[in-house]
Amino acid sequence: MTKTISFCRATFRVESPTSVAAATLPIKNAVDLRLDRDASGAIHIPPSTFAGSLRNHATRVHGEAWTNSLFGFVADEDDGSETKARASSVWFLDSSVTHAKVEQYVATAISRHTGAAKLGTRRDSERLLAGATVSLDLRIDERLDDLIELVTTWRPVVGRNRSNGYGELAVERVDYGSVDLGTPEGLAQWLSHSGPDLVSEVVRAHSATVAEASNEAQAIDLQMQVVEPWTSDPVKDEGEDGHKTYRLKTNADGLPRMSAASQRGVLRSSISFILTTLESPLRCRGEACEHDRWECRVFGHGGAADGVGRRSALTFRESPIVDGVSAFRTRNAIDRFTGGAARGALWRTEVVTEGMVHLRIEYRSVSDADWQILLAALRLVIVDIQDGFVRFGAAVASGHGRFSVTTSTTGDPDADLMTLLAARTLLSPKDEVSAP
Numbered sequence: 001m002t003k004t005i006s007f008c009r010a011t012f013r014v015e016s017p018t019s020v021a022a023a024t025l026p027i028k029n030a031v032d033l034r035l036d037r038d039a040s041g042a043i044h045i046p047p048s049t050f051a052g053s054l055r056n057h058a059t060r061v062h063g064e065a066w067t068n069s070l071f072g073f074v075a076d077e078d079d080g081s082e083t084k085a086r087a088s089s090v091w092f093l094d095s096s097v098t099h100a101k102v103e104q105y106v107a108t109a110i111s112r113h114t115g116a117a118k119l120g121t122r123r124d125s126e127r128l129l130a131g132a133t134v135s136l137d138l139r140i141d142e143r144l145d146d147l148i149e150l151v152t153t154w155r156p157v158v159g160r161n162r163s164n165g166y167g168e169l170a171v172e173r174v175d176y177g178s179v180d181l182g183t184p185e186g187l188a189q190w191l192s193h194s195g196p197d198l199v200s201e202v203v204r205a206h207s208a209t210v211a212e213a214s215n216e217a218q219a220i221d222l223q224m225q226v227v228e229p230w231t232s233d234p235v236k237d238e239g240e241d242g243h244k245t246y247r248l249k250t251n252a253d254g255l256p257r258m259s260a261a262s263q264r265g266v267l268r269s270s271i272s273f274i275l276t277t278l279e280s281p282l283r284c285r286g287e288a289c290e291h292d293r294w295e296c297r298v299f300g301h302g303g304a305a306d307g308v309g310r311r312s313a314l315t316f317r318e319s320p321i322v323d324g325v326s327a328f329r330t331r332n333a334i335d336r337f338t339g340g341a342a343r344g345a346l347w348r349t350e351v352v353t354e355g356m357v358h359l360r361i362e363y364r365s366v367s368d369a370d371w372q373i374l375l376a377a378l379r380l381v382i383v384d385i386q387d388g389f390v391r392f393g394a395a396v397a398s399g400h401g402r403f404s405v406t407t408s409t410t411g412d413p414d415a416d417l418m419t420l421l422a423a424r425t426l427l428s429p430k431d432e433v434s435a436p
């Protein structure tokens, strides 16, 4: 009897910050959400993390029956007499992360009502930054061609925080090969290597062509220019002269960046505010809501009475500030008792005084009607951005974070009155106002 065993190694580039958190109990004074690590301390993404994603991809492309035949299934017979099951032909063997850059950051939940950080939700987290390489080893004994075709068109999204654009991987190369245990060469290869070494040895045989990335999402692009200095969750750094200095966080290219969570917090709270003002039937009613409304579908919700929440249909991305000029603003703490400057409390904060930022909002698997409402809502939010009522980043109450929208795929940023009235009507349809 001859037996052929095949291996496939997919190599991915990490495209956006990624967080596959370890399932550990929180330790006091330690990072609350730590990345998963292996026994040697290296960042690790468990191979099982990829299994659901590849299966979903197969279902989208080939349907459920095809997917069940490759990945196995467990199903109860209709009469309950017997359980049918089939094991997966694909084995998720091993994965490794190289060129890993880990960042610790502080996150808070954003209040929907104020657009600012919610009290008591601060946590320290870790994330793997974009640019790392992830490799995943798979084994399959039949239907190697089917597996290769699937992997070359795959764009896995793994880990937490996906609505902030986290966890996106792009396939860079797919190598594969087979060992024929019926031949002396195959048997020698099989017996002289094991584990990842065996896979490395076998997959040297072939390299598959990787498909161009397809992006099924609809997107809105906003280009904004800094009007009044922007600053955001800076990191503390002891200045050479001993004064406290807060620097802006930068991306891998050294550019200051506006986080996805901050963009989402600001835009959601602005849209919520507009819907509330218009008494729109589209808005989420919070605790009393059955979560069947536009805002619940688009922005997600924490769960109704049954406790089942829904993830946001929108994806935001971290955006670098380009063509920027940054400066340090020196500040002094005010003594609460004397009202004068407190001694020894001088600090400096880095701000961006000029620059452009490009926001991209992606929206997946939604109806055209919901999409049109989002465009209308954003047209109204843009008016508030232009007027300085909607601002981004930190210290907005002291005049920071004003932008001007220069171009937008929602239409002319300085829309005329008729366009705005049409947007308003779409958000507050008169005949639906009496709906519960």
Ligand SMILES: [Zn+2]
Binding pocket: 283, 284, 285, 286, 289, 290, 291, 292, 293, 295, 296, 301
């Ligand atoms: Zn709701």
